[in-house]
Amino acid sequence: MLPLVFIFLHVFSEDGYRLWLRYAPVENAVLLQKYQNQVKNIVLKADTPSLKAAKTELETALLKMLGIRPVFTETVEGRNNLVIELPDDFDVIKNNTGAQELQVIGNEGFILRQIKNENFIIVANSHVGLLYGVFRFLQILQQEQPLPELNVVDAPKTQVRILNHWDNLDRTVERGYAGFSLWDWFRLPDVIHPRYIDYARANASVGINGTAITNVNANAQILTPVYLEKVKALADAFRPYGLKVYLTARFSAPMELDNLPTADPHDKQVQDWWNRKVEEIYSYIPDFGGFLVKADSEGQPGPHNYNRTQAEGANMLADAVAPFGGIVMWRAFVYDQHMPEDRTKQAYNEFKPLDGKFRDNVIVQVKNGPLDFQPREPFHPLFGGMEKTNLMMEFQITQEYLGFSTHLVFLAPLYEECLQFDTHAKGKGSTVAKTIDGSLYGQKLTGMAGVSNIGTDRNWTGHPFGQANWYAFGRLAWNPYLGSREIANEWIKMTFTKNHDFVRPVKKMMLDSRETCVNYMTPLGLHHIMAAGHHHGPGPWVEGRRPDWTAIYYHRASADSIGFNRSSSGSNAIGQYHQPVAELFDNSKSCPEEFLLWFHRVPWDYRVKSGNTLWDEMAYRYNQGVNDVRTMQQTWNSLKDFVDNERFRYVESLLGIQEKEAVWWRNSCLLYFQTFSNMPIPDAIEQPDKTLEYYMGIRELYMPGHH
Ligand code: GCV
Numbered sequence: 001m002l003p004l005v006f007i008f009l010h011v012f013s014e015d016g017y018r019l020w021l022r023y024a025p026v027e028n029a030v031l032l033q034k035y036q037n038q039v040k041n042i043v044l045k046a047d048t049p050s051l052k053a054a055k056t057e058l059e060t061a062l063l064k065m066l067g068i069r070p071v072f073t074e075t076v077e078g079r080n081n082l083v084i085e086l087p088d089d090f091d092v093i094k095n096n097t098g099a100q101e102l103q104v105i106g107n108e109g110f111i112l113r114q115i116k117n118e119n120f121i122i123v124a125n126s127h128v129g130l131l132y133g134v135f136r137f138l139q140i141l142q143q144e145q146p147l148p149e150l151n152v153v154d155a156p157k158t159q160v161r162i163l164n165h166w167d168n169l170d171r172t173v174e175r176g177y178a179g180f181s182l183w184d185w186f187r188l189p190d191v192i193h194p195r196y197i198d199y200a201r202a203n204a205s206v207g208i209n210g211t212a213i214t215n216v217n218a219n220a221q222i223l224t225p226v227y228l229e230k231v232k233a234l235a236d237a238f239r240p241y242g243l244k245v246y247l248t249a250r251f252s253a254p255m256e257l258d259n260l261p262t263a264d265p266h267d268k269q270v271q272d273w274w275n276r277k278v279e280e281i282y283s284y285i286p287d288f289g290g291f292l293v294k295a296d297s298e299g300q301p302g303p304h305n306y307n308r309t310q311a312e313g314a315n316m317l318a319d320a321v322a323p324f325g326g327i328v329m330w331r332a333f334v335y336d337q338h339m340p341e342d343r344t345k346q347a348y349n350e351f352k353p354l355d356g357k358f359r360d361n362v363i364v365q366v367k368n369g370p371l372d373f374q375p376r377e378p379f380h381p382l383f384g385g386m387e388k389t390n391l392m393m394e395f396q397i398t399q400e401y402l403g404f405s406t407h408l409v410f411l412a413p414l415y416e417e418c419l420q421f422d423t424h425a426k427g428k429g430s431t432v433a434k435t436i437d438g439s440l441y442g443q444k445l446t447g448m449a450g451v452s453n454i455g456t457d458r459n460w461t462g463h464p465f466g467q468a469n470w471y472a473f474g475r476l477a478w479n480p481y482l483g484s485r486e487i488a489n490e491w492i493k494m495t496f497t498k499n500h501d502f503v504r505p506v507k508k509m510m511l512d513s514r515e516t517c518v519n520y521m522t523p524l525g526l527h528h529i530m531a532a533g534h535h536h537g538p539g540p541w542v543e544g545r546r547p548d549w550t551a552i553y554y555h556r557a558s559a560d561s562i563g564f565n566r567s568s569s570g571s572n573a574i575g576q577y578h579q580p581v582a583e584l585f586d587n588s589k590s591c592p593e594e595f596l597l598w599f600h601r602v603p604w605d606y607r608v609k610s611g612n613t614l615w616d617e618m619a620y621r622y623n624q625g626v627n628d629v630r631t632m633q634q635t636w637n638s639l640k641d642f643v644d645n646e647r648f649r650y651v652e653s654l655l656g657i658q659e660k661e662a663v664w665w666r667n668s669c670l671l672y673f674q675t676f677s678n679m680p681i682p683d684a685i686e687q688p689d690k691t692l693e694y695y696m697g698i699r700e701l702y703m704p705g706h707h
């Protein structure tokens with residue numbers, strides 16, 4: 001007979017809406033009883049919006065997980081209370097927390113502590129800190145961890161932990177693969193969809209405290225009163241969850257909205273315009289976070305139009321928001337097709353000389369790598385390159401270059417690889433993580449942004465495993481030193497089941513998936529060989545009028561070699577890194593093989609570490625990528641009995657797409673590069689079953705995320 005839980009799984013399907021906040025019933029009977037005892041009596045004064053949110057979350061979660069409705073009181077009675085309060089309110093808290101640790105947790109951190117097997121306390125210095133503490137407590141229960149001796153003192157290591165939504169006002173989402181924008185501008189401000197609250201809950205549960213709700217390719221209309229009313233409604237809905245709203249500022253807004261003759265940051269009229277506009281925004285949203293700006297990049301206006309620097313542009317906006325406590329996140333993604341310089345060097349060349357010239361409330365937002373969210377890039381040399389400037393990380397959660405929302409690619413390993421890279425900026429151990437959390441240079445303003453993969457799809461992210469990337473981003477923004485394994489472990493247990501026989505193989509599948517994607521798309525340091533425009537599928541043959549948007553600019557394949565020479569004998573991009581990193585990358589023998597063709601131009605018969613020629617190695621890696629997707633399929637198929645039918649089938653279908661597309665990538669890239677190498681595809685690997693002409697003839701119209 002099938003165990004009851006299996007029958008249950010097949011009868012009750014899940015659509016993925018509940019994310020990692022499913023609050024499944026606790027299965028371990030001993031733990032269940034202990035938990036029930038501990039939370040029967042909850043001391044919580046729910047007299048502010050954040051504490052009301054905490055109370056509601058507890059009520060929902062404890063009923064679902066433990067089957068009980070706890071009593072909420074304002075006094076500690078006897079033993080076994082769960083006390084959720086600010087430090088000074090109760091003796092049980094005062095006597096069991098120290099001044100130093102209260103200082104360590106700051107304004108957003110918390111302490112979770114079991115006291116002598118009796119009471120359990122959740123302490124923070126703010127109501128949002130208490131809410132974060134409640135979410136963490138519930139996560140511990142969801143993962144069925146024992147409470148005794150639990151002692152968590154935790155605080156975020158970065159200040160601004162923010163999602164960037166590239167959402168347009170017509171509800172399309174640039175590079176969005178999960179439906180339309182969540183923000184229903186047409187019905188706002190009157191209709192507040194419950195989904196806005198669930199969005200805020202999910203973010204708060206991992207400590208995300210900001211959301212930039214509009215596309216960086218900005219529309220000035222968002223700054224008009226009609227839209228500010230709507231933004232205010234969203235800000236009001238998010239506020240209890242500690243989630244601040246930010247807007248993208250179009251640099252030419254004074255000209256577009258009020259016919260000013262210029263947007264020159266040195267022009268007094270322009271400065272006054274922004275000052276007034278900011279005052280107006282704060283009249284709607286008193287805790288408005290500030291602006292996110294893309295300037296002088298891909299057609300966006302900026303200070304270059306007036307021969308001003310990026311710092312002059314940023315500082316003008318910074319001065320406008322400073323009196324209200326706002327900040328400006330100024331993107332370093334600045335490059336120009338007319339510049340003869342290697343595209344990957346341009347941002348550093350532009351920003352490095354400006355080090356120390358930005359206001360204190362400006363934070364320069366730098367993409368993880370120097371190009372554009374490729375499956376693999378070396379870290380951006382601005383990390384460790386600007387000691388006197390606030391810098392924040394920009395990761396992409398949406399998988400623009402990693403198979404959209406149909407490929408299972410767990411991004412925590414990509415994030416971790418970047419964060420753990422040693423820049424050597426101040427000697428050994430100067431990891432990228434330390435350049436963004438203020439620990440290396442003592443920056444006061446720190447942060448991490450993630451380009452959102454969220455949309456109106458019922459399961460939020462299109463791919464059920466895309467949720468893991470949202471989760472991972474939040475966890476790493478809170479603590480950039482966490483490991484991918486730990487993050488995957490937490491997410492799987494809360495999103496699916498705690499059963500070890502499921503968690504173990506799924507964790508392996510997730511942890512391997514990024515390398516798998518690199519192999520079937522861009523092995524050995526290849527980059528930007530995706531189809532033009534929408535970036536879906538392979539396009540190593542892409543040529544065009546704008547060289548920096550073609551594939552041939554990046555791989556430079558010819559009859560004798562392939563790769564971009566960025567060594568000291570080439571574009572010298574390696575010169576933007578500190579020693580010994582520069583030297584490591586400079587020499588093709590010491591350069592990590594995963595970056596070989598990023599930094600070097602290498603003959604087809606070059607021997608790589610395995611002893612294979614470069615050509616054979618490329619073929620084997622492409623093939624390995626395909627085989628590994630097939631292994632993912634086998635793994636998933638073997639786990640049918642642990643997953644509800646709906647999610648099981650959906651993931652199964654998506655893995656089918658991923659397998660087909662991995663084959664497409666492998667075959668088309670090998671056939672295309674073979675026209676240069678003139679070498680045979682090794683017999684040991686599956687041979688392409690279609691011609692290069694067939695692959696080059698594929699045209700995909702109306703792809704999501706590209707408008
Ligand atoms: C929002 C890449 C994407 C663009 C995106 C840009 C950016 O070029 O393809 O869609 O624009 O990055 O990060 O600004």
